[in-house]
Amino acid sequence: GEEVAQTPKHLVRGEGQKAKLYCAPIKGHSYVFWYQQVLKNEFKFLISFQNENVFDETGMPKERFSAKCLPNSPCSLEIQATKLEDSAVYFCASSQWGPISNQPQHFGDGTRLSIL
Amino acid sequence: EDKVVQSPLSLVVHEGDTVTLNCSYEVTNFRSLLWYKQEKKAPTFLFMLTSSGIEKKSGRLSSILDKKELFSILNITATQTGDSAVYLCAVVGNQFYFGTGTSLTVIP
Numbered sequence: 480g481e482e483v484a485q486t487p488k489h490l491v492r493g494e495g496q497k498a499k500l501y502c503a504p505i506k507g508h509s510y511v512f513w514y515q516q517v518l519k520n521e522f523k524f525l526i527s528f529q530n531e532n533v534f535d536e537t538g539m540p541k542e543r544f545s546a547k548c549l550p551n552s553p554c555s556l557e558i559q560a561t562k563l564e565d566s567a568v569y570f571c572a573s574s575q576w577g578p579i580s581n582q583p584q585h586f587g588d589g590t591r592l593s594i595l
Numbered sequence: 596e597d598k599v600v601q602s603p604l605s606l607v608v609h610e611g612d613t614v615t616l617n618c619s620y621e622v623t624n625f626r627s628l629l630w631y632k633q634e635k636k637a638p639t640f641l642f643m644l645t646s647s648g649i650e651k652k653s654g655r656l657s658s659i660l661d662k663k664e665l666f667s668i669l670n671i672t673a674t675q676t677g678d679s680a681v682y683l684c685a686v687v688g689n690q691f692y693f694g695t696g697t698s699l700t701v702i703p
Contacts, residue, residue, distance in 0.1 A: 522696075535689070
């Protein structure tokens with residue numbers, strides 16, 4: 480598609496439940512990035528993929544967070560045993576080439592995750 | 596530690612005013628600096644800067660990069676209420692590093 484598509488738009492989970500977020504990058508884009516925006520102004524890098532391979536996972540919490548990008552499927556970000564502090568907007572972005580290419584990332588509209 | 600710092604954190608101006616937003620950075624293997632505008636949802640791309648001293652311009656918005664002093668500014672002239680948004684600065688090194696953003700509110 481022409482846009483990064485994230486689903487669902489809003490996800491509500493009770494503490495301790497699992498949350499799974501999806502992202503379909505722009506067609507032809509090889510790189511996918513996940514970010515967590517806890518407060519309106521704070522953007523935290525989580526993980527990036529080059530096709531189905533992890534490119535950079537330096538921002539991923541060691542526990543409870545996992546992500547995949549499988550062929551012919553949307554990418555996913557999964558949080559096990561969610562905590563209140565996981566409440567945030569999770570943005571996915573894609574680009575045709577990686578960070579060294581100096582191409583801007585194109586962002587999806589985000590998934591707002593609310594942990595109650 | 597790589598970091599991107601934006602200032603001010605928030606700004607309230609009247610329509611017609613000119614504003615200058617700042618972004619300073621310390622990022623290993625600097626490749627480019629990008630400005631995004633974030634309204635309610637996805638950040639939208641404004642500018643990419645890779646060379647010092649070359650002004651990028653789009654309508655009332657302009658931006659310039661100083662790679663020696665490690666900062667960039669985003670100028671908005673004759674501000675309008677539609678300019679109200681969070682403006683994000685991102686620096687590309689080995690990965691994308693985002694600043695905390697500047698929240699701009701333009702009052703009619």
